[in-house]
Each structure stands twice: as C-alpha cells, then as structure tokens.
Amino acid sequence: DQQVKxxxxxxxxxxxxxxxxxxxxxxxxxxxxxxxxxxxxEGPTFLISISSxxxxxxxxxxxxxxxxxxxxxxxxxxxxxxxxxxxxxxxxHGTDKLIFGTGTRLQVFP
Amino acid sequence: DGGITQSPKYLFRKEGQxxxxxxxxxxxxxxxxxxxxxxxxxxxxxxxSQIVNDFQKGDIAEGYSVSREKKExxxxxxxxxxxxxxAFYLCASSAWTQWSNQPxxxxxxxxxxxx
Numbered sequence: 001d002q003q004v005k006x007x008x009x010x011x012x013x014x015x016x017x018x019x020x021x022x023x024x025x026x027x028x029x030x031x032x033x034x035x036x037x038x039x040x041x042e043g044p045t046f047l048i049s050i051s052s053x054x055x056x057x058x059x060x061x062x063x064x065x066x067x068x069x070x071x072x073x074x075x076x077x078x079x080x081x082x083x084x085x086x087x088x089x090x091x092x093h094g095t096d097k098l099i100f101g102t103g104t105r106l107q108v109f110p
Numbered sequence: 111d112g113g114i115t116q117s118p119k120y121l122f123r124k125e126g127q128x129x130x131x132x133x134x135x136x137x138x139x140x141x142x143x144x145x146x147x148x149x150x151x152x153x154x155x156x157x158x159s160q161i162v163n164d165f166q167k168g169d170i171a172e173g174y175s176v177s178r179e180k181k182e183x184x185x186x187x188x189x190x191x192x193x194x195x196x197a198f199y200l201c202a203s204s205a206w207t208q209w210s211n212q213p214x215x216x217x218x219x220x221x222x223x224x225x
Contacts, residue, residue, distance in 0.1 A: 004152070034213055043114070043200050043216030044153070089152060096160070097143075097168065098214060100152035 003027050004092050006101035013108050019077040021104050023090035026071065032093035035064060035075045037086045038103070044089060048075070080108045113137065116201050116217035123188070123195065124225050131186045131220045133201030142184035143202040143214060146170060153200060159184055188222065196224050 005024045013019045021035075031052045036044035050057040050064045050073065057064050063076045077084055087105045091098040114135045123129045135142065141160050145153040155168030159178040173192025178184055184203075188195045198221050202214040 006152075009150070036216075041219070041221075043116075043202075043218045046213040046215065049213060096166070097155055097158060100145075100154075102150065102152040 002102075003094070004090060004099045004101040006090060006104050008104050009102070010105040010107070013080045013106065015082060015108055015110050016079045019075075019080045019084065019106055019108070021075040021077075021088050021090075021106065023073050023075075023101055024071060025073075025092050027092070027094065028068075028071065030092040030094060030099075033064070033066060033073050034091045034093070034098070035062075036089045036091060036100075037084075038089060039086050047088075077106075080106075082108050082110065084108050114201060114203055114215055114217035116199075116220050118220060119218070121220055121222045122225050123222060126190045128187055128189050129195075129222065131188070131199055131201075131222070133184045133186065133217060134182055135184075135201075135203045135215075135217075136182060137203055137205075137215060138181075139203035139205050139215075140181070141204045142178065143204075144168075144174070144176065144184070144186045145200040145202065147198045147200060147219075156186065156199075195222055197222060 003026050034049040035047040037047050038044040048062045066073045085108050087103045089103045090101045117132045143158040144156040157176040159165035175187045200219045201217045204214040205212045
C-alpha cells in the first residue's frame with residue numbers, strides 16, 4: 001500500500017523552462033512534506049519542505065505547492081538548469097518516520 | 111565539517127554470512143535511521159532510533175539488526191536470514207524534537223552485493 005506516490009518515473013525538460021514534479025499521498029494525517037534530490041551513488045540531499053498548514057513555500061528557484069483537499073503536492077523548478085538533473089523524491093512525515101515516494105528522474109537538456 | 115559517514119562504500123558478502131554496515135554522524139543528532147533502496151523503488155525504512163540504547167523496527171526489519179550504544183553511531187547488521195540483501199543502504203540522522211519539521215540528512219550509502 002503506497003501512501004506516497006510519484007506517478008511519473010521520469011521527466012525531460014529543456015534548460016531554462018519550468019520543471020514540475022508531482023506527488024500524491026493518501027494519509028490526511030501527514031503533517032509535513034519534504035523534497036529530496038539524489039544523484040547516482042550518493043545519498044539524498046534535502047531540498048525544500050512545507051508544513052501542512054501552508055500551501056506554498058519558496059526557496060530561490062524551488063517552490064513547493066500543497067493542495068490538501070486533493071492530497072497533492074508539487075515541486076516547481078524555475079528556471080531549470082542542467083545541474084538539476086537527478087532523481088527527486090517526495091516524502092511525507094508520518095508517526096515518527098518519513099514515507100518516501102518512488103522518485104522521479106528529471107533530465108534537463110540544453 | 112559535520113556530516114554522516116557510511117563505510118564501506120561497496121561491500122561484498124558470501125551467502126550465509128552476516129555483514130555489518132557502519133554509520134557515524136557528528137551532527138549531534140538524536141535520531142538515526144537505516145533505509146534500503148532497490149531499483150525503481152523509493153527508500154524503505156529498516157530500523158530507526160530516537161535515542162541511545164533504544165530503536166524501533168521500520169517497515170522491512172526482518173533479517174536485519176541494529177544497535178545504538180553511542181549517539182554518534184548506528185551500525186546495521188545484515189544477517190543470513192535476509193533473503194535478498196543486495197541493495198543500496200542509506201543511513202540518515204535528524205534532530206529530534208516534538209515537532210516534525212526536522213529534515214533528515216543522509217550519508218552517501220553502501221552498496222551491498224552477494225557473491
């Protein structure tokens with residue numbers, strides 16, 4: 001039973017354009033959501049987070065949107081850069097632990 | 111420079127052998143975690159510890175064991191009971207508060223393979 005879902009395994013975007021990565025969840029009790037970025041053979045690095053009491057959080061080129069009624073969050077990257085090419089995981093905070101989605105591989109091409 | 115160190119980066123095991131993966135952090139974090147990543151899957155929680163001398167099973171604890179004798183260290187033992195141990199193992203840590211807004215910081219992982 002996948003409580004956090006990333007339905008798009010991959011996304012390809014041209015440099016300078018917007019990248020939108022999506023994440024759906026099923027448990028309305030999740031109180032905090034995070035996005036991580038992962039390069040091959042490395043550990044994930046924390047990117048941005050959002051509390052369930054907010055609907056938007058912005059940090060430079062990265063913005064996370066939360067739609068609680070739809071149980072959906074998205075990560076916007078504007079403008080996309082080649083160095084953004086990586087796997088992005090969304091995660092939701094449940095009781096004492098994080099629950100991760102399966103990841104979306106973003107490729108930013110010139 | 112604070113961080114999480116996992117060693118070794120690559121590890122090979124013969125069938126029937128136990129093997130221990132090391133995880134050390136100097137971030138002064140109370141909580142530590144072990145995850146497993148398989149191709150095409152997200153990170154799945156094996157064990158976690160919120161405080162020294164205490165730990166809890168995650169979603170896939172069978173065939174694994176841990177100890178938390180020191181705040182800085184959280185070694186994971188993959189036992190012979192783990193039937194499919196080949197995977198990428200990630201250790202993480204976070205500050206522990208009554209609130210949830212503390213992101214986990216990850217090490218660079220250990221890739222375990224069966225010979």
